[in-house]
Amino acid sequence: MSAPAPDAAAPSGTSAPYAPAEPTHFKANLGTSRVALLVVACAAPLGSVIGNTPIGFTLGNGAGLPIVFLVAGLVLGCFAAGYVAINRAVPGGGGFARYVHAGFGPGAGLGAAYATTLAYGAGTIGITAAAGYFADVIAQGHGLHLPWWVYSVVAMVIVGALGRHAADLSATVLLVMIVAEFAMLVVLDVLILAHSGISALPLDVFSPEHVFSGSIGPALMIAFTSFIGIESAVIYANEARNPGTTVPRAIYLCVGVISVFYFLTIWLIVGSVGVDEIGPRADEAQGDLLFVLSGEQGGSVLATLMQIFFLTSVLASLVALHNATTRYLQTMGTQGTMPKFLGVLHSRTQGPARASEALSLLTAALVAVFALVGADPYLGIYTSLGGLFTVGIVAMQGAVAVTVVVFFRRRRDGRIWKTLVAPAIGAVGLLTATALIIANYSVLTGTEDTIPNLLPWSIPLAFAVGFVVRRLRRGAVVDFDPAPPSRQPA
Numbered sequence: 093m094s095a096p097a098p099d100a101a102a103p104s105g106t107s108a109p110y111a112p113a114e115p116t117h118f119k120a121n122l123g124t125s126r127v128a129l130l131v132v133a134c135a136a137p138l139g140s141v142i143g144n145t146p147i148g149f150t151l152g153n154g155a156g157l158p159i160v161f162l163v164a165g166l167v168l169g170c171f172a173a174g175y176v177a178i179n180r181a182v183p184g185g186g187g188f189a190r191y192v193h194a195g196f197g198p199g200a201g202l203g204a205a206y207a208t209t210l211a212y213g214a215g216t217i218g219i220t221a222a223a224g225y226f227a228d229v230i231a232q233g234h235g236l237h238l239p240w241w242v243y244s245v246v247a248m249v250i251v252g253a254l255g256r257h258a259a260d261l262s263a264t265v266l267l268v269m270i271v272a273e274f275a276m277l278v279v280l281d282v283l284i285l286a287h288s289g290i291s292a293l294p295l296d297v298f299s300p301e302h303v304f305s306g307s308i309g310p311a312l313m314i315a316f317t318s319f320i321g322i323e324s325a326v327i328y329a330n331e332a333r334n335p336g337t338t339v340p341r342a343i344y345l346c347v348g349v350i351s352v353f354y355f356l357t358i359w360l361i362v363g364s365v366g367v368d369e370i371g372p373r374a375d376e377a378q379g380d381l382l383f384v385l386s387g388e389q390g391g392s393v394l395a396t397l398m399q400i401f402f403l404t405s406v407l408a409s410l411v412a413l414h415n416a417t418t419r420y421l422q423t424m425g426t427q428g429t430m431p432k433f434l435g436v437l438h439s440r441t442q443g444p445a446r447a448s449e450a451l452s453l454l455t456a457a458l459v460a461v462f463a464l465v466g467a468d469p470y471l472g473i474y475t476s477l478g479g480l481f482t483v484g485i486v487a488m489q490g491a492v493a494v495t496v497v498v499f500f501r502r503r504r505d506g507r508i509w510k511t512l513v514a515p516a517i518g519a520v521g522l523l524t525a526t527a528l529i530i531a532n533y534s535v536l537t538g539t540e541d542t543i544p545n546l547l548p549w550s551i552p553l554a555f556a557v558g559f560v561v562r563r564l565r566r567g568a569v570v571d572f573d574p575a576p577p578s579r580q581p582a
Contacts, residue, residue, distance in 0.1 A: 138276055146379060157358055160313045163521075186418075188489075191499075192204035192495050199558060218476070221474055240469045241469075275401075283394075317482040434446055480548060489518070
C-alpha cells in the first residue's frame, strides 16, 4: 500500500476530520522508551498486583503464587526470544496475525487476527468494568458512593479521547502514570523489608506443597494476564523509528523488568502476611488486600496514594488495550476484512479515530447491558471477560511460538536457541497454560452456568471465521501491515 504524507490534511473544501482520501498509515515517531511505556502500561504492574493477585491467592494456589509468576516469566522469556527472531525476519506491523500468516498462510493469519482482536476487545471491556468497580470501592472508603458504571463511563470517555490520536500522545500521558505506579510498589517493597527483614522472603513459597495447592489454572490465568502486553510491542512497529531495533529492545526490556518486579513484590506480600494466612486474608479483603497492607506498612498516606495511582494504573492499562484493539481493527479495515471505515485515520492526528470510536460505542453498549442486568463488575464481568482475554492472548502467543519453529525449520536456520529450543519451550508452556485455564474456567467465573463457561471457545470460533472470510473474500489483500519504507534511525 502507498501511504500519504504523515501530515496529510483533509481535502480542500471540507472541514470534517475524515474524507475518502484520508491516510491509512501511521506516523513513525516512537522510540524504544515510548514503545516500552505502551507495553508496560498494558501489563499495568500496580494494577495487576492490586487487582489480580487477590484472585490468584484465593482462587489459585495461595502462597505458591510467586512461583507461578516466575514460571510465567520464564516461559514468556523463551517466547520472546522466538518472537524477536520472527519479527526481524518478517518486519512490519500486524502483530500475531502477520507471523501466523508467514508460517501458515493467509487464512490462518486472518484467523489469528480475528481471535486476537476478540481477545483484546474482551480485555478492554472487562477492564472498563473493573475500573468502575475499584473506583467505587475506593470512593466508598472516602464517603462517596455512585454506581460502578458511572466511573466506567468516565474511564471510557478518557480512553476513547486518547485513542483517537496517534500512539505518541498516549505514551506521553502514560509516562507519569507508570513512573508513579512503579514508585508505589518500590516503596511498599522497601517498607515490608524494613519491617520484616529477611523473614519477608519465606522459602516455603518454593515448596511443592504450596506451589501445587489449590487450583493451578486460575493461578496461571492471573500470572499470564499480568504479563499480557509484552506482545503488543510489534503492533507499534509501523509507528516506531527504526523498528528492527526499537521493538526487540522494548520486548526484552519489559519481559526482564516485569518478571523480576512481579516475583519479588508478590513474594514480599506473601511474607508480610504469612504463608498460611495469605489465602484467608485475601479471601476476606478481596480487592482491598493491597490497600489494607499499604496502610499497615506505611500509614494512611501511603494507602491513599496507592489507591490514587492504582486507578491511574488501571486507566493506563485500559489506554494500552484500547490502542492495541484499535490497531488490529484499523489494519483489517484497510485490507477489507473488517468494515473499511475502520481503516481511516484522523487527517490531523494520524490516529485510528474511526476504530477508536467504534470500540468506544461497543464498550458503552455492553457496559449499559451489564448494568441493567445487575452483573457483578469484578467477580462477574472482569473474571469472565478477563479470562477470555487471557485465553485468547496466551493461545495466540502459543500459536506464534509454534509458527516460529515451523517458519525457521523450513528455512533450516542455524540459530538453534532462538528459532527452535526457546520457542518450543514457550509453545509447550503457553499451550499447557491455555488448557489449564480453560479446564478451570468455572472457578474463575464462580458459576457452573453454561454460557459464561463457553466463552473460551469463542477464540477457536473466531480463528475459524478467518478461514471462512478468506475463502469468501479472496480479493482481500491480507498483508497485515507490510514494513514501511526505511526511516531515520532512532
